[in-house]
Amino acid sequence: MKKLVDTIATEDRHMPPFFTKLPLSIERGEGIYVWDESGRRYIDFTAGWGVTCLGHAHPAITGALTEQGRKIIQNPNSGLTYSPARAQLIALLTGILPSNLTRVFFSSSGAEANDAVIKLARKVTGRMDVVSTEQSFHGRTISTASATGQAKHRERFNPLMPNYIFVPYGDVGAIAEVLGEQTAAVILEPIQGEGGVNVPPEGYLRDVENLCRKAGACLIVDEVQTGFCRTGPMFAVTQLGVRPDFMTLAKGIAGGFPFGAFALSEAVSAKLEKGDHGGTYCGNPLGCAVAYTVIRHLVENDIEQNVKNVGALIHEQMLLWKDRFPAMIADVRGRGLLLAMEIADAATAERIFSEALKRGLILNLIQTKVIRLCPALNVTPGEAEMVLSILDEALEAAAEKD
Numbered sequence: 008m009k010k011l012v013d014t015i016a017t018e019d020r021h022m023p024p025f026f027t028k029l030p031l032s033i034e035r036g037e038g039i040y041v042w043d044e045s046g047r048r049y050i051d052f053t054a055g056w057g058v059t060c061l062g063h064a065h066p067a068i069t070g071a072l073t074e075q076g077r078k079i080i081q082n083p084n085s086g087l088t089y090s091p092a093r094a095q096l097i098a099l100l101t102g103i104l105p106s107n108l109t110r111v112f113f114s115s116s117g118a119e120a121n122d123a124v125i126k127l128a129r130k131v132t133g134r135m136d137v138v139s140t141e142q143s144f145h146g147r148t149i150s151t152a153s154a155t156g157q158a159k160h161r162e163r164f165n166p167l168m169p170n171y172i173f174v175p176y177g178d179v180g181a182i183a184e185v186l187g188e189q190t191a192a193v194i195l196e197p198i199q200g201e202g203g204v205n206v207p208p209e210g211y212l213r214d215v216e217n218l219c220r221k222a223g224a225c226l227i228v229d230e231v232q233t234g235f236c237r238t239g240p241m242f243a244v245t246q247l248g249v250r251p252d253f254m255t256l257a258k259g260i261a262g263g264f265p266f267g268a269f270a271l272s273e274a275v276s277a278k279l280e281k282g283d284h285g286g287t288y289c290g291n292p293l294g295c296a297v298a299y300t301v302i303r304h305l306v307e308n309d310i311e312q313n314v315k316n317v318g319a320l321i322h323e324q325m326l327l328w329k330d331r332f333p334a335m336i337a338d339v340r341g342r343g344l345l346l347a348m349e350i351a352d353a354a355t356a357e358r359i360f361s362e363a364l365k366r367g368l369i370l371n372l373i374q375t376k377v378i379r380l381c382p383a384l385n386v387t388p389g390e391a392e393m394v395l396s397i398l399d400e401a402l403e404a405a406a407e408k409d
């Protein structure tokens with residue numbers, strides 16, 4: 008049957024030119040695989056930017072969507088009425104979050120969650136300054152772009168929100184220097200995702216937490232990318248003993264359904280009042296039911312262990328490649344299944360990307376020369392081995408053209 012709409016032509020003609028798109032029109036997916044409109048199969052090793060943590064079309068997710076969809080999608084008067092789907096998710100979340108985070112509210116994206124907690128941190132401290140880090144990424148709303156430490160997300164949108172201060176990531180001393188009586192919050196990713204998968208020195212977050220306590224500032228940990236087993240543990244802060252005042256969550260939380268959340272401590276919540284925040288969706292039962300199902304699946308299937316095993320397997324291979332292609336691979340880094348290879352230059356990174364795509368493997372290229380590997384968290388060791396052999400061929404081909 009002739010298609011009614013030419014997908015690529017229509018999107019190119021009628022969407023704003025925000026992205027340099029790949030000529031791929033993806034119609035469906037299953038597990039780590041996706042199929043384009045012509046029926047060609049690809050491997051998605053991007054998990055839709057770290058989102059589809061259980062892979063595509065997971066039956067648990069499609070089941071939750073249809074089951075809850077048949078019951079109720081949006082409550083009457085939204086946040087003004089109670090929802091068993093929401094309460095069930097809250098009970099699950101408060102059981103796995105750092106124990107001081109006893110209150111949870113919901114959003115539809117990561118940026119929205121960060122936007123809210125920045126606003127609330129200003130409210131509860133009565134202070135204005137927000138300390139963020141160079142190379143960070145916290146979203147694309149005007150306040151989260153203002154909190155993002157990358158010029159490309161900021162410089163065209165002046166004037167940005169005032170009172171954001173940037174320090175180098177991983178440098179506790181730099182934070183100590185700028186923290187003061189005007190600091191409402193420090194906002195940090197446990198590992199910088201979009202900024203290039205930058206891992207801070209050990210003890211960094213704990214030291215920053217101590218500095219925040221002394222200064223009376225809030226610590227906001229942005230786990231939008233690192234949360235829900237992406238780096239191994241349920242949250243990147245889980246094993247660090249860090250107790251943030253706010254934590255923000257999105258991406259993997261609902262496996263692809265647009266959803267987000269932020270958690271806060273009892274002490275912070277006690278300083279908030281009716282009307283301080285809200286939103287039309289704010290814990291819509293459909294999103295809550297999907298998130299509940301995804302998180303239960305992560306816990307009950309010990310996805311954390313799978314992430315550690317498969318992550319180690321990929322990491323080991325990346326280290327071998329670094330030795331084999333020293334002129335091409337400048338660095339390998341990451342934790343769990345948030346991994347990266349920094350390539351010597353952007354042109355070579357593009358070549359590796361194209362060679363992989365020719366072989367049916369979709370990679371994620373960030374910061375022009377960093378290949379980020381962030382597959383579904385339930386990827387099997389066998390699937391990972393297969394991807395590594397495709398990537399091996401792609402690296403060989405890119406090296407030959409050097």
Ligand SMILES: Cc1ncc(COP(=O)(O)O)c(C=O)c1O
Pocket residue numbers: 115116117118119121144145146147196200201229230231232233257258
């Ligand atoms: C650490 C971090 N925070 C916030 C965001 C923004 O999330 P969203 O795109 O859902 O608004 C992202 C997105 O990549 C992120 O990686």
